[in-house]
Amino acid sequence: MSAADVRPVVDPARLGKRIAELAAIGGNGRAVTRLGLSVEEQAARDLVGGWLGALGASVRRDAAGNLIARFGGDGPAVLAGSHLDSVLDGGRFDGALGVLCAVEAAESLRAAGARFRRPVEIVAWADEEGARFGLGLYGSGAAFGRLPAGAAERRDALGVSIAEALRALGERGEPEAARLPAGAAAAYLELHIEQGPRLERAGVALGVVSDIVGIFHARVTVEGRADHAGTTAMDARRDALAGAAAMLLAVEALARSREGVVATVGELAVRPGAKNVVPGAATFSLDVRAGDAAALEATIREIRAAVRRVGDERGLRSTVDVLSSVPVTPLDQALRDLFMRAAAAEGVAAPVLVSGAGHDAMNAQLAGVPAAMLFVRSTGGSHTPREHCDTADAALGAAVLARALGELAC
Amino acid sequence: MSAADVRPVVDPARLGKRIAELAAIGGNGRAVTRLGLSVEEQAARDLVGGWLGALGASVRRDAAGNLIARFGGDGPAVLAGSHLDSVLDGGRFDGALGVLCAVEAAESLRAAGARFRRPVEIVAWADEEGARFGLGLYGSGAAFGRLPAGAAERRDALGVSIAEALRALGERGEPEAARLPAGAAAAYLELHIEQGPRLERAGVALGVVSDIVGIFHARVTVEGRADHAGTTAMDARRDALAGAAAMLLAVEALARSREGVVATVGELAVRPGAKNVVPGAATFSLDVRAGDAAALEATIREIRAAVRRVGDERGLRSTVDVLSSVPVTPLDQALRDLFMRAAAAEGVAAPVLVSGAGHDAMNAQLAGVPAAMLFVRSTGGSHTPREHCDTADAALGAAVLARALGELAC
Numbered sequence: 089m090s091a092a093d094v095r096p097v098v099d100p101a102r103l104g105k106r107i108a109e110l111a112a113i114g115g116n117g118r119a120v121t122r123l124g125l126s127v128e129e130q131a132a133r134d135l136v137g138g139w140l141g142a143l144g145a146s147v148r149r150d151a152a153g154n155l156i157a158r159f160g161g162d163g164p165a166v167l168a169g170s171h172l173d174s175v176l177d178g179g180r181f182d183g184a185l186g187v188l189c190a191v192e193a194a195e196s197l198r199a200a201g202a203r204f205r206r207p208v209e210i211v212a213w214a215d216e217e218g219a220r221f222g223l224g225l226y227g228s229g230a231a232f233g234r235l236p237a238g239a240a241e242r243r244d245a246l247g248v249s250i251a252e253a254l255r256a257l258g259e260r261g262e263p264e265a266a267r268l269p270a271g272a273a274a275a276y277l278e279l280h281i282e283q284g285p286r287l288e289r290a291g292v293a294l295g296v297v298s299d300i301v302g303i304f305h306a307r308v309t310v311e312g313r314a315d316h317a318g319t320t321a322m323d324a325r326r327d328a329l330a331g332a333a334a335m336l337l338a339v340e341a342l343a344r345s346r347e348g349v350v351a352t353v354g355e356l357a358v359r360p361g362a363k364n365v366v367p368g369a370a371t372f373s374l375d376v377r378a379g380d381a382a383a384l385e386a387t388i389r390e391i392r393a394a395v396r397r398v399g400d401e402r403g404l405r406s407t408v409d410v411l412s413s414v415p416v417t418p419l420d421q422a423l424r425d426l427f428m429r430a431a432a433a434e435g436v437a438a439p440v441l442v443s444g445a446g447h448d449a450m451n452a453q454l455a456g457v458p459a460a461m462l463f464v465r466s467t468g469g470s471h472t473p474r475e476h477c478d479t480a481d482a483a484l485g486a487a488v489l490a491r492a493l494g495e496l497a498c
Numbered sequence: 499m500s501a502a503d504v505r506p507v508v509d510p511a512r513l514g515k516r517i518a519e520l521a522a523i524g525g526n527g528r529a530v531t532r533l534g535l536s537v538e539e540q541a542a543r544d545l546v547g548g549w550l551g552a553l554g555a556s557v558r559r560d561a562a563g564n565l566i567a568r569f570g571g572d573g574p575a576v577l578a579g580s581h582l583d584s585v586l587d588g589g590r591f592d593g594a595l596g597v598l599c600a601v602e603a604a605e606s607l608r609a610a611g612a613r614f615r616r617p618v619e620i621v622a623w624a625d626e627e628g629a630r631f632g633l634g635l636y637g638s639g640a641a642f643g644r645l646p647a648g649a650a651e652r653r654d655a656l657g658v659s660i661a662e663a664l665r666a667l668g669e670r671g672e673p674e675a676a677r678l679p680a681g682a683a684a685a686y687l688e689l690h691i692e693q694g695p696r697l698e699r700a701g702v703a704l705g706v707v708s709d710i711v712g713i714f715h716a717r718v719t720v721e722g723r724a725d726h727a728g729t730t731a732m733d734a735r736r737d738a739l740a741g742a743a744a745m746l747l748a749v750e751a752l753a754r755s756r757e758g759v760v761a762t763v764g765e766l767a768v769r770p771g772a773k774n775v776v777p778g779a780a781t782f783s784l785d786v787r788a789g790d791a792a793a794l795e796a797t798i799r800e801i802r803a804a805v806r807r808v809g810d811e812r813g814l815r816s817t818v819d820v821l822s823s824v825p826v827t828p829l830d831q832a833l834r835d836l837f838m839r840a841a842a843a844e845g846v847a848a849p850v851l852v853s854g855a856g857h858d859a860m861n862a863q864l865a866g867v868p869a870a871m872l873f874v875r876s877t878g879g880s881h882t883p884r885e886h887c888d889t890a891d892a893a894l895g896a897a898v899l900a901r902a903l904g905e906l907a908c
Contacts, residue, residue, distance in 0.1 A: 175772070175775075176770070177770075219772070224774075282729070283726050283728075283729040284726070284729035284730065284731075285731075285734060301728060303728070305773060314879075314881070314882055315879045315882075316693050316694070316854070316855060316879050316880050316881055317760065317762035317764060317785045317787070318693075318711060318713070318760065318785075318787050318853075318854035318855035318856070319692070319693040319694035319853075319854040319855050319879065319880065320694065320760065320854075320879060321694075321695075321760065322750070322753050322754045322759075322760055322761075323754070324695065327750070327762075329746065329763060329764075329766060330746060330747065330750050330763070332743075333742075333743035333744075333746040333747050334743075334747060336739065336740060336743040337740065337743050337744060337747070340732070340737070340740050343732050344732045344733070349732075350727065350728065350730065350731065350732055351732075352727035352737075352773075352774070352775075352776055353739060353740070353777075354727060354739075354768070354770075354771065354772050354773045354774060354775050354776065354777060355768060355771050355772065355773050356739060356766060356768050356771075358764070358765060358766050360586070360587070360764075361764065361765050361766075362585070362629070362764050362765065362881075363715060363762075363764045363765050363783035363784075363785050364634075364762070364764060364785055364881075365585075365762075365764050365881055366762055366764065367763075367764060373773035374773075375727045375728075375773050375774055377727070377728050443728075443729075444726070444728035444729040444730075445726060445728035445729050446728070469724075469725045469726050469729065469730060470726045470729065471724070471726055471772075471774075471775055472724055472725075
């Protein structure tokens with residue numbers, strides 16, 4: 089049977105049931121908390137692995153904690169999946185939907201009598217969010233040889249390292265050992281909720297990702313002088329928090345001034361942090377993203393200048409420590425075209441979108457494994473219990489993913 | 499022997515030695531940490547109480563943890579003192595100097611052969627700073643019947659209540675029982691470092707306080723919507739932290755626009771507080787002070803309007819919860835005149851100052867006990883290890899305090 093003969097039929101009811109079943113793990117009826125390498129994430133792997141095993145896949149967990157379920161024999165595999173971890177008080181769709189739709193795609197292909205010419209691996213990368221150890225895209229980073237040095241020693245808020253968390257799962261604490269041999273992966277397909285309003289506004293269920301934004305992460309430290317709030321005249325102050333506030337508004341104004349750029353200050357801490365003490369120091373996080381490399385660079389340059397200028401005006405010392413700087417990642421053109429064709433075959437004229445969030449697909453693409461992403465319309469943002477994706481849209485996504493997998497592997 | 503015959507001679511070396519000895523309690527060679535109702539504060543009371551006992555005072559600790567050392571018999575007493583607690587990583591002079599100078603004043607009066615016509619009580623009020631339980635002026639509040647309701651149940655960061663801390667000291671956990679009977683206190687004199695730059699700039703060692711500023715404390719809560727930092731366009735955000743930053747700069751500008759007004763945002767917290775999440779909520783503290791009641795009221799009104807305006811502009815909900823609002827407290831004119839005369843007798847033309855900080859003297863004055871304060875020149879602000887007062891200036895302050903005590907009690 090050739091790919092053209094395969095007519096996979098996805099089952100929305102089955103998919104919806106699995107979404108609910110998975111959401112119960114780490115869920116409290118409202119939010120879902122399944123941190124990376126936690127017992128909840130492991131329970132999610134067990135549940136999904138069980139479904140895939142029942143479909144005839146050979147299911148394993150690699151040295152980094154990734155779930156890999158293989159259909160077929162030797163040779164380079166076509167990978168499809170996403171992640172099963174969530175942020176603290178997150179939702180049921182971010183990551184999970186990509187894994188469940190990959191399961192649904194595999195099941196519908198099997199039900200349609202497809203045979204895999206090339207091996208297919210359904211994957212669930214561990215700890216994509218980085219909510220626990222501060223290291224996003226961890227599992228795919230391990231698999232694609234893109235972990236930063238010393239990753240295994242990153243620790244969570246309780247002092248547990250990634251290595252220790254892996255050992256608690258029964259692994260050896262060596263995530264680097266999960267690296268896929270060269271040539272083991274032929275392609276990587278990832279379905280994900282959009283997490284943004286564009287598909288909803290356009291009234292379309294699916295979109296195809298052209299590029300993943302470049303992401304610049306830094307920590308800005310502002311140092312002034314702590315003083316008594318009652319006895320220090322306004323003109324004698326070097327208030328680090330007031331300076332940070334001025335910097336923060338400059339960051340917002342600069343991002344607003346450029347199309348396709350977003351900048352966020354999500355963390356801010358004040359020292360000494362007492363109501364009757366003028367702040368002596370403040371630190372804040374900086375997250376700048378753009379789909380256009382030049383716009384990203386220009387915005388970062390202007391933010392640095394604004395931080396310096398505010399510091400000079402207010403007699404404050406400031407430093408910008410770059411934590412990470414990921415370039416804009418264009419995804420594979422041939423696989424994008426494949427998703428477009430598959431969507432069209434399901435009756436969807438999928439728009440081309442830039443992804444504002446980082447995704448595991450970045451690690452594949454940057455490691456030389458052709459990757460593509462399919463976005464499914466969602467509402468309520470993401471990283472929150474409000475995130476939502478209609479099962480009908482999800483099923484449509486699973487059908488497109490099944491078609492694409494069929495083209496590549498059957 | 500009448501007051502006019504008494505010639506108290508303070509001993510700067512003895513005073514300097516006691517400053518150093520007291521600073522060792524809770525001190526680390528640099529900063530001093532003696533939180534209210536802690537073992538360190540108790541050790542400080544024991545040290546000072548020992549000195550006063552050796553001078554013949556009858557030394558006790560009251561139900562709130564205040565140290566009271568009485569010279570003389572029955573009848574309304576003249577009180578002099580300050581506090582022995584400090585903030586976290588504070589200095590050796592704020593509070594402590596007022597107690598030590600009162601000890602020095604009593605000792606110099608005794609050495610000069612003074613007899614107390616009226617009883618004199620040297621006092622060290624417990625937990626003036628409020629750094630531990632968030633309740634400033636606690637000990638004097640208990641003594642002068644001005645504790646807020648439920649004060650005993652205020653808890654520190656470890657969950658220990660004031661009542662429990664008192665019981666750990668051997669008291670009954672009922673700070674209200676420390677309330678002085680009506681008529682027990684005839685007057686209250688307090689020496690304190692200035693904590694500000696005015697005496698230093700004027701080149702004068704001492705100043706007399708006319709008024710203690712009114713202090714308005716509030717907590718501002720700003721609620722927006724948490725969103726994904728990568729997928730939420732700038733114009734679709736309701737960023738609570740950006741709104742708080744705009745409010746904070748408005749607070750600063752409003753305080754700068756009025757002479758004699760200071761406003762401080764010393765605490766700020768962000769939720770959820772992740773670098774890749776647009777802040778959904780922010781709360782910050784507000785501390786507004788002025789020596790002029792009308793200026794204070796106008797500034798508070800304008801800050802409230804600015805908070806509302808920023809919230810409306812940005813689609814954020816905001817609330818201002820008033821935590822406390824202490825009016826401007828004019829101190830006793832006759833006692834102020836007494837301090838002026840005593841300073842003049844020591845050769846100092848003391849300027850009249852408004853105190854930008856709250857002090858225990860407020861509780862006495864507001865409870866109907868005439869109170870006055872003498873400020874001693876200091877540098878480096880306060881609530882920091884940098885705070886400094888020359889021993890020569892402190893000794894001059896002790897001499898003026900001794901003269902004033904002699905006038906009132908001998």
